[in-house]
Amino acid sequence: MGRGAQSLARVAVVVRAGAAPLWWSGLIAAGIGVLLPGLTGRRIGVLSGAALFLIAAAVTALLRRGRYAHFAESATRAGRTDILQDRRVTLRNWRRAHRWYWAAAVVAAIVSSFALPAAGGLLLAGAGAGLWMKALWLGRREQDAQKLLWLRTDWADAGPLSKRVKGFRTTGIAAGDAAPGGARRR
Template sequence: MGRGAYALARVAVMVRAAARWCWWLGALAAVTGAFVPGFTGRRIGGLSGAALFVIGAGAGYLARRKRYAALAGASTHAAKSAFLQDRRVTVGQWLRPRGWRLLLAFAAAFGTSAVAPAAGGMLLAGVGAGLWAKAVWLGRWERAHEALLWVRPEQALRRGPAGKDVRAYLMTGPAAGDARPGGARRAVRSAR
C-alpha cells in the first residue's frame, strides 16, 4: 500500500460471517443434541428450543442496532487511497480471533442437550438467524442510499463492526468491492 493508504472491510460481510457460523454450529448442535435423551426429554427440549430460537433471533437482530444506524448515518466517503479488502479476506480476518469462542459456544450448546435436548443449539442458531436479518437490514440501507458501508478492520477486530473501538464508517459507491449490498457474494460475470 502506498503512503496514506489504509484498508477497509465491509461491515455487512462481518455481520454475515457471524450469522453463518452461529447458524451452522447451532444447527449442528441442535441436530446432534436431539439424539441425546436429556433430563427433560426431547419434546420439552424441542419446545424450549423453539422459544430460545425466537429469543436468540431477536437478540441477534436488535443487539447494537442503534449503534449500526448511528454509524451508518454519520458515514463519510472513503478516500481514493483506501484499499478495499476482498470478501474472503474480511471473513478470514473476522474468524481468526473468534474461532475458539465459536467452538466453546458449540460445545456449550451441545452440552446443554444433557438437560434439554437441542435447546442450546436452537438458541445459537437463532442468534445466527437474527444476525442474518441484520445483514439484510444493512443491505436495505445500502440499497436505499446507493452506498456500501466499510470499516477500518483494525478498529473492528476486537469488538466487531459496531464496537466501541469503531469511530466511523466510510462509504463507497454500490459497485465497489466483491460483495453486494448486505454482504452476499457478488455474481461473477464471465467475459464474452
C-alpha cells in the first residue's frame, strides 16, 4: 500500500456478518432442543424461547444505535489511496475470527435445552435477526445520506463499535460491491 493508504471494510457488512450464522445455528439448536423433553416440558420451553427470540431481536437491533449515528455523522471522506475490501472477503474474515464463539454458543444452547427446550436456540436466532435488522437500519441511513459507511479492517476484527474504532469513513453510494445495508449488490 502507498503512503497513507488503508484497507476499509463496510460497516453494514461487518454488522451483517454474524446474522446468518447466528440465525441458522440458532434454528438448528432449537430444533435439536425440541427433541429433548427438558425439565420444564416442550411447551413451556418453546413459549419461553419465543419470548426470548423477540426480546433478543429487539435489544440487538436497538442496542448502540446512538453510537452508530454519532460515528456516521462525524465520518470523514475516504482517501483516494484507500482500498475498499470486497463484501465476500469481509464476511469470510469476520466469520473465521468468530467461529469458535458461535460453536460455543450453539453447544450452550443445546445443553440449555435439557432445562428449557428450544429456548437457547431461539435466543441465538433472535440475536441473528436483530443483527440483520440493524444492518437494514444502517442501509436506510446510508440511502438517506447517499454515503456508504466504512471502517478500517484492522479495527473491524473486534466489531464495528469496539474501543479501537475511532471513526468511520464515507464514500459515494456506488462504491464497493455491497448494496446499502450490506446485502449483495444486484
